[in-house]
Amino acid sequence: MLDYALIEALSAVLREGSFERAARALHLTPSAVSQRVRLLEERLGQVLVVRSNPARATPAGRALARHAEQVGLLEHELLADLPALAHGVQGRVTLPVAVNADSLATWFIAAAAEATAAAPLLLDLSLDDQEHTAEWLRSGEVVAAVTALATAVPGCRSLPLGRLRYCATASPAFMQRHFGGGVDAAALAHAPSLTFNRRDRLQEQWVAQVLGHDQPAPTHWLPSTQAFVDGCLAGLGWGMNMTAMVQPLLDRGALVELVPGQTLAVPLYWQHKRRGPAVLEALSRSVQRAAQAVLEPLDEPAR
Secondary structure, three states, X not given: OOOHHHHHHHHHHHHHOOHHHHHHHHOXXXXXXXXXXXXXXXHHOOOOEEOOOOOEEOHHXXXXXXXXXXXXXXXXXXXXXXXXXXXXXXXXXXXXXXXXHHHHHHHHHHHHHHHHHHOOEEEEEEEOOOOOHXXXXXXXXXXXXXXXXXXXXXXXXXXXXXXXXXXXXXXXXXXXXHXXXXXXXXXXXXXXXXXXXXXXXHHHXXXXXXXXXXXXXXXXXXXOHHHXXXXXXXXXXXXXXXXXXXXXXXXXXXXXXXXXXXXXXXXXXXXXXXXXXXXXXXXXXXXXXXXXXXXXXXXXXXX
């Protein structure tokens, strides 16, 4: 049998990032937390935590932490059915969720606020590109994700959220400097673009849509939604910004489209575990409402 007091200490260290913060969260001393984790490692015969800053899980530690999360979700459901057991038990459940940065910057916070106001719920959000968040579901690291994948991950349900529309923008001065002769292959090959991270392909997709083929281009790496807007305004480069976010700047001429009307629409879906707690269903309803208020409709059935 697993000793869940020891596993709780491990989970707290990985969640909080250090033995000291884990001790505060568990109302223990750092020495007691360290002893519990060390005892668990000795019983299993392998290292579970890399003692770095922040503390990181080994593959075995990650598997144990995921197991502890699942046990916590099951306990939460049991307490809902048997409230007499809830005396002295912490009532909140933490849901690990993967979300793309642009959704987090625009509409997801409204969903999180609505859901957490109505249910005893805490969120542990992980950021990744919408093309890759489904991988977090497949690995079991999260119970739900905002993703570009329409086909449901095994064991999950896929709900259409809407389209997030992007336009290629730059400052008027940048346009004059780099695209004075028009937006063509030669100009795009030399004008610096803005890229969120190594998984961001929106700029490449837009260039391929305009030119009819892929083409490498110089880029600045800016891992921030707001920095994309600020970088375009400052003339650092051109980038794919959410149309709804930059429309006021386009209206007053602070930004201009590289090719007016040439936009990209990214479909988004909410995938969540089919066998999840009631709070996950409540979060899913809040996510759908918040997305529908901002995104363009997809008009696709749930899967």
